[in-house]
Amino acid sequence: MKRIYLDYAATTPVHTEVFRAMEPYFTKYFGNASTIYYYGRESKKAIEEAREAFARLLGADQSEVIFTSGGTESDNHAIKGVAYANKNKGNHIITSKLEHHAVLETCHFLEKEGFKVTYLPVGADGLLNLEDLKSAITDKTILISIMAANNEIGVLQPVAEIGEIAREKKILFHTDAVQMFGSLPVDVEKMNIDLLSVSAHKIYGPKGIGGLFIRKGTKIVSYMHGGEQEKRRRAGTENVAGIVGFGKACEIAARDMEKEIKRISRLRDLFISDLLKKIPEVKLNGSLVKRLPNNVNVSVKYIEGESMILNLDMEGICASSGSACTSGSLEPSHVLRALGLSHELSHGSVRFTLGKYTTKEDMDAVLLKFSEIVDRLRKLSPLYKSEKKGECNCDGTCGG
Amino acid sequence: MESYSNKVMEHFKNPRNVGDMEKPDGIGHVGNPVCGDIMELYIKVKDNIITDAKFKTFGCGAAIATSSMVTEIVKGKTLEEALKVTNQSVVDALDGLPKVKLHCSVLAEQALKRAVDDYLKKTTGKGLGLPEEDAGHQCMHELPEELK
Numbered sequence: 104m105k106r107i108y109l110d111y112a113a114t115t116p117v118h119t120e121v122f123r124a125m126e127p128y129f130t131k132y133f134g135n136a137s138t139i140y141y142y143g144r145e146s147k148k149a150i151e152e153a154r155e156a157f158a159r160l161l162g163a164d165q166s167e168v169i170f171t172s173g174g175t176e177s178d179n180h181a182i183k184g185v186a187y188a189n190k191n192k193g194n195h196i197i198t199s200k201l202e203h204h205a206v207l208e209t210c211h212f213l214e215k216e217g218f219k220v221t222y223l224p225v226g227a228d229g230l231l232n233l234e235d236l237k238s239a240i241t242d243k244t245i246l247i248s249i250m251a252a253n254n255e256i257g258v259l260q261p262v263a264e265i266g267e268i269a270r271e272k273k274i275l276f277h278t279d280a281v282q283m284f285g286s287l288p289v290d291v292e293k294m295n296i297d298l299l300s301v302s303a304h305k306i307y308g309p310k311g312i313g314g315l316f317i318r319k320g321t322k323i324v325s326y327m328h329g330g331e332q333e334k335r336r337r338a339g340t341e342n343v344a345g346i347v348g349f350g351k352a353c354e355i356a357a358r359d360m361e362k363e364i365k366r367i368s369r370l371r372d373l374f375i376s377d378l379l380k381k382i383p384e385v386k387l388n389g390s391l392v393k394r395l396p397n398n399v400n401v402s403v404k405y406i407e408g409e410s411m412i413l414n415l416d417m418e419g420i421c422a423s424s425g426s427a428c429t430s431g432s433l434e435p436s437h438v439l440r441a442l443g444l445s446h447e448l449s450h451g452s453v454r455f456t457l458g459k460y461t462t463k464e465d466m467d468a469v470l471l472k473f474s475e476i477v478d479r480l481r482k483l484s485p486l487y488k489s490e491k492k493g494e495c496n497c498d499g500t501c502g503g
Numbered sequence: 504m505e506s507y508s509n510k511v512m513e514h515f516k517n518p519r520n521v522g523d524m525e526k527p528d529g530i531g532h533v534g535n536p537v538c539g540d541i542m543e544l545y546i547k548v549k550d551n552i553i554t555d556a557k558f559k560t561f562g563c564g565a566a567i568a569t570s571s572m573v574t575e576i577v578k579g580k581t582l583e584e585a586l587k588v589t590n591q592s593v594v595d596a597l598d599g600l601p602k603v604k605l606h607c608s609v610l611a612e613q614a615l616k617r618a619v620d621d622y623l624k625k626t627t628g629k630g631l632g633l634p635e636e637d638a639g640h641q642c643m644h645e646l647p648e649e650l651k
Contacts (some may be wrong), residue, residue: 405561406561407539407540407561407562407563407566408563409563409564410515410562410563410564410566410567413512413515413564417516426539426563435539445536446536446537446538446539447536447539447561450536450539482521482522483518483521483559483560483561483567484559484560484561485532485541485542485543485559485560485561486536486541486561
């Protein structure tokens with residue numbers, strides 16, 4: 104069966120150039136980078152080359168970036184590290200309701216530790232209101248953490264404007280840029296970013312490696328205590344092959360970004376407009392314009408997400424959903440709920456995220472199959488019938 | 504999440520007894536959009552025997568498979584036998600369900616009970632005395648003790 108992968112926001116395949124660059128660092132150049140002989144020097148050199156590629160893609164200095172195990176660790180390091188290092192200045196953190204669990208759960212943890220956290224709401228389009236941010240700031244605020252691009256709905260927050268506000272108020276600004284990094288330009292100088300989290304496996308690099316930008320002079324507590332690695336900020340023997348792969352992925356992203364933005368956003372726009380034309384009662388979630396080039400997230404009325412995902416999988420198509428049933432919990436996506444979507448529409452969401460290997464033919468095939476699946480499932484749905492007859496009596500929760 | 508058994512997938516791919524029923528003798532409606540599962544079960548009854556059963560379901564793979572299975576199980580049963588069908592018998596007939604999906608089987612059992620209840624109310628004026636369904640919130644967030 105031909106498989107069509109449309110879950111690039113979940114993870115990406117390792118680019119063959121990345122894989123080839125990594126290979127020698129498992130067997131041939133296996134040295135511990137902390138040693139001074141030949142093998143150690145080779146590892147050290149490779150790490151520093153990767154660091155340069157990573158820093159360059161952010162507009163940062165290479166002394167300002169460290170390698171971590173991925174986005175989750177970077178978020179934990181940035182938020183806890185800043186909170187603990189600055190608690191003499193204040194105990195207030197501002198974030199949003201749209202954040203990834205790596206940020207939200209870290210903030211929940213800090214609340215138990217005595218910190219106060221404000222979770223800013225977002226509009227129906229998923230965008231943060233800057234006035235809300237300004238009025239949430241107090242003289243105790245030590246950190247603002249707002250994601251650059253949302254993983255579920257792809258909405259891009261006004262990062263540069265947030266950075267400007269934070270800078271003016273002398274508050275540190277962290278952004279989870281896991282979804283944006285490598286697919287859109289990021290510049291930590293222009294955007295006034297103090298801390299920024301990224302992950303390699305979202306940009307055709309390997310899993311288990313990521314990075315954190317920490318602006319020079321930022322007060323932060325180390326995350327891992329131990330050896331001298333990463334300037335004592337993150338102890339532990341470096342994942343050399345992973346770092347090399349990450350560096351290579353950064354290089355490729357920088358090289359291909361411009362043309363990929365154009366190509367992928369064109370595919371996305373066409374797919375969204377075809378989809379909304381072909382299937383009635385489908386709603387695009389999140390802003391159409393302030394959006395990652397590769398993200399399509401729709402809610403399909405009257406049917407549930409997991410059953411759509413299973414049906415798509417039976418046709419060889421890999422996508423994901425914000426439905427509770429796909430997460431193992433009973434609550435649908437907090438992101439979709441934050442947009443003010445009804446429970447039914449939140450349960451009925453599907454996310455298609457496009458990538459390097461997505462073609463026009465793929466998207467045409469997906470559109471065809473998807474509309475058949477929606478038809479089939481709607482025939483199974485009691486909501487479809489009752490709403491069609493105007494008899495919905497579910498107290499409005501179905502979004503009817 | 505644990506994956507679905509082949510039997511569940513088979514019923515999900517080819518659900519039995521889907522659709523509306525002309526003049527059903529009993530209707531069981533359970534679930535709520537809040538939790539993402541709604542089941543509607545329709546039955547035909549003749550001489551105390553369930554001669555036909557159909558369903559419509561809004562929900563995940565497990566919700567559809569349990570609906571399909573309960574309609575299969577119940578056909579040909581007397582009303583008394585139907586009332587003895589438990590969620591566990593639906594789970595067993597499907598070769599098991601992932602733990603987080605067990606509430607779907609509870610929903611299937613409840614839909615069946617409510618359909619029989621509806622039939623009894625219509626024909627004898629006296630139902631099973633089931634509690635009123637709270638339309639606002641009927642999620643099975645709390646699993647019965649034996650399912651935990």
